[in-house]
Amino acid sequence: MTGVIVRRGAVAVGAVVTVALVAGCKAQAVDSGGEAQPVRISPTKTKTNPDGRNGASGTGKPEGKPERTTSKPIPKPIPKPAPKTLLAPGQRGGQVRELQARLRQIAWFFENPSATYGSVTTAAVKGFQGKRGLPRTGTTDTVTWQKLVGMTREPTKYELYSGGGIPASKPDKRCLTGRVLCISKASRTLTWMIDGKAVSTMDVRFGSQYTPTRDGAFTVFWKSRHHVSTLYDTAMPYAMFFSGGQAVHYSSDFAATGYNGASHGCVNVRDEKKIASLFAQVKKGDKVVVYK
Known part of the structure; x- marks a missing residue:
């Protein structure tokens, strides 16, 4: 080992000389007493990372502080609202009539x-x-109604009142006196x-295209x-003639088959009790x- 010797008298009394380190040697300091004193140098402490490397961690973050991670919670699916009930058993009204007419269109x-x-x-x-894979509730909700409307057309007035009962039209002015x-x-x-x-007021039907009821x-x-028709050999109870062979009278066929049939020009009445009362008054x- 190579050393450095400093002799007494080379420096001023009381001075302390710091000697540079020589690679592989211990540095010494010389005091005024002339005896060389060893200089102790504390070793540098290095931290070992979990991966075996000295110094800072590979993440570039201070040792001992855990890395923060942010993750968004997975949103829960929003349940679909239950279909709204539009019509239910026991109800009455125009929309129920339309429901029935639309169901009738598709048998x-x-x-x-x-x-x-x-x-x-x-x-x-x-x-x-059930046929469309919907819950068989028997009530008409929004989903059922939309499906039905998509498969049918808007019912005509005569489909809505195929059994009669159409509200009477505004009376012709000739009817007002x-x-x-x-x-x-x-x-x-x-x-x-x-x-x-x-x-x-009562339901009536008229002649066919080839035997129309006269207007006027x-x-x-x-x-x-x-009365019994001599031309058609059919009964015409409570007949009230107003134009040639055309009359207002009761029709058992109209009562049985409704608007599926037609008269030979007469005005057929469906309700026998109503026309019996009318016959007594006219x-x-x-x-x-x-009129149309």
């Missing part, structure tokens, strides 16, 4: 629309729902009016309670107005 409802949500309508809705059988082809109704006031203003010229000479 799920075989009766005439009644505007009453009864057991037959409930069964028809259940059948429709006197005693009048006011007959509307548009609403398929006969309204018995006295001095502009409706006394009773007429008068009752003959009444025949048990007099010869009373007006008959047939």
Whole structure:
């Protein structure tokens, strides 16, 4: 080992000389006493990372501080709202009538629309729902209604009232005075009016395309309670003739088959009790107005 010797008297008394380190040697300091004193140098402490390397960690972050991670929570799926109920058993009204007419278009409802949500309508809705993979509740919710509307068309007035009961049309102005059988082809109704006031209204049907019922203003010229047609050999009870062989009368065929049939030009009445009452009130000479 190579050393450095400093002799007494080479430096001023009381001075301390710091000697540079020589590679591989211990440095010494010389005090005024002339005895060399060893200089102790504390070794540099290095930290060993988990991966075996000295110095700072590979992440570049201070040792001992854990790395923070941020993660967003996974959102929970939002449940779909339950379909809203639109119509249910026991309800009545125009939308129930439309429901029945639409179901009838696609052969799920075989009766005439009644505007009453009864057991037959409930069964028809259940059948429709089951066929389309919907819950068989029997109530008409928004999903069921949208599916039905997408498969059908808007019902006509006559489909909505295939069994009759169409609200009477606005009376023709010729019906507003006197005693009048006011007959509307548009609403398929006969309204018995006295001095502009409706006394009773009933369903009627008319002649076919080839034997149409005549339009116009007429008068009752003959009444025949048990009349039988000599031309067609058919019964015409409570007949009230107003234009040639055309008359207002009861029709058992109309009562049985509804609007699936037609007359030979007469005005057929469906309700026998109503026309029996009308026949008793009408007099010869009373007006008959047939209008579209």
